[in-house]
Amino acid sequence: MPIPPDAFFLDRSDGLPLQVQLRRQIIAAVSAGRFRAGEKLPSTRALAGHLGVARVTVAQAFAELVSTDYLASRDRSGHFISDRIERRIETEPSAPAPERFDWDSQLDHRFSRAQRSERNRNWRSYGYPFVYGQADPALVDHAAWRDCAMRTLGRREFAAVTGDLYDADDPELVDHIARLILPRRGIEAGADEILLTMGAQNALWLAVQLLLRPGAAFAIENPSYTGQREILAASGARILPVPVDAQGLPPENVPAGIAAVFTTASHQCPTNSTMPRARRKALLARAQAQGFAVVEDDYEFEMSFAGAPSPALKAIDRAGAVIYIGSFSKSVFPGARLGYLVADPRFIAEARALRGMMLRHPPGHMQRTLAHFLSLGHYDAQANRMRRAYAWRRAVMLESISAHGLRLASPDATGGSSLWLATPPGVDASHLERVLKTRDVLIEPGARFFADPAEGRGFFRLAYSSISAERIPEGIRRIAQAMSEVQD
Incomplete structure (x- = not known):
């Protein structure tokens, strides 16, 4: 027929x-x-x-x-x-639906309870999205990435990237990370000290699972990265928040009896403050004396606008207590989902075994494509382009913030792709967020970053990675106007 x-x-x-x-x-x-x-x-x-x-x-x-x-x-x-396509399995005639399986009795829902619920998946539909962690496609070298992908899928390399690596990683990418990326943070590491991950979130999860013991306690910065708190909350560990100040995490306030402390020393999340070298040494000395590990999330070191960034904690760690986490989400694009762990070979061996049980390894073709992107110089060119664009957007945003009388909560912070602001007394940033959504503006209220959300009511974060410089002044004007109305 x-x-x-x-x-x-x-x-x-x-x-x-x-x-x-x-x-x-x-x-x-x-x-x-x-x-x-x-x-x-x-x-x-x-x-x-x-x-x-x-x-x-x-x-x-x-x-x-x-x-x-x-x-x-x-x-x-x-x-x-064609008659070579498998035939569909014919379903049986419809019958009365049985009672639904009781999944609530089988699940404790600890993961869905810990997960954030405020993510704006349709952020691109807003005219003024001050949203952190999203890429501006205009800054990504699409032609270069496509060329690298075509090289990877060429006949000469196709067999290598289509095979199952079991628990191994692409040796070319590991080599480039060791020779081209880590030295910029002052880190020397061999192949047995590096493990590729599906982004920083996956690296954090691996670290928590390996350090978790019955009754284990972990110290975290307060405020801190929400994804990190999600992982810790779902693990059942005791979470001990340590308030940060203008210089990041105070080592003297880290409690005793913990398995590890999590820190974003280079760009504290979300305040963007930088931990000075003396404080870094003090934190490592305390870790050595008390026997806890230090998990360093160095998520945005490429975006420094005030000279060379400070060496990573891992670079000055002589005892091997630091577990270093890096990611390509900010410098390449988030959808690549590639990051890495750097730690003592014994820790990496355990992390490799755990990763192998869960996902074997990150996709081979993505690893090799990124290896080409690094080796051909595209990574450096793109990072420099992003750095220049972010520096300009930051300058435009600071000028607009000053012109409209908004207040920076971390005025001395440099680098990164966002700013941390304080609301006037009595203005709840979560209420401000709801008002601004009706005016085509997205901001990130501070409550989600604190262990006690009430502590963050007077703060909010504005990112400039996903909004062009031309749209920033009008977006800031709308924020200032809405803030004035809410305050009145």
Whole structure:
């Protein structure tokens, strides 16, 4: 039975290439059983005329489907639905629905309870998104990344990246991290001290799982990175918040009897304060004396605008107590989902074994693509471009903040991709956020960063990584206006 041209349609507002839309329609129809093996498709000329597209568009779609066995081409007869596609399993006739399985009795929901609920997944729809951690596509070298991906998928390297590495990592990427990335933080590390992860979040999870013991306690900065608190809360560990000051975490306030302390020494999250060298040495001395590990999340070291960044804690750690976490999310793009752990070989061996049980290794083709991106100089070029753009956006934002009388909570902080602000007395930043959403502006209230949300009511974070310099002044004007109205 021939399939009529009327069975197909294209949506030109969809954004997908028309050829891709046509292929997807045919695949979906075959999978759903609407198109069956042996049925003949319209000719390329007839279908192109019906859809109002060039004949080559239909011909290319058909050719792709032939190569993947969805269609079969018969000389002088046209294209047919292939009989090489597995048939759908026919479902049994509908019957009365049984009582739903009681999943609530099987799950304790500790992960969903710990997870943040305030993420704005549609942030791109806002005109003034001061949202942290998202990439500006204009700053990402798309052509360079595509070239590196094509090299990875070339015939010469294809076998290497399609294999299962078991618990190993791409040696080229590990080598580039050891030679090109870590020395910029003053760190020397061998291959047995480096483990690739699915971003910093995955690295934090691995560290917590390896350090977790019954009754274990962990010290964290207050305020601190929310993703870190999610992981610790779900693990069941005791969380001991330590208030930070203008110089970051005070070592003398770190409590005794902990398994580890988590710190963002270079750019404290979210205040952006930097821990001075003397305080870093004091923290390492305390770790040595009390026997706890130091987990250093060095999430944004590339974005420094006041000279060279301070050496990492790991760089001055002679005892090997520091577990260093790095990520390419800010310097390449978040969707790459690649990061790394640097620690004592014994810790890395355990982390490798744990990672192997969960996900084996990060995708091989992504590892090799990033290795090319580093080795060909694209990483440095992109980081420099981002640094210049962020420095300009920061200057524009500071000027606008000053012009509208807003107040910085960390005026001495340098670098990074965000600013930490304080609201006037009596103004709740969470209420301000709700008002601003109705005015096309997104901010991040401070409550989510504190162990006690009430402590963060008077703070909010403004990021400039995902908003252009041209839109910053108007966004700040709207924030100042809304703040004045809320205050009144």
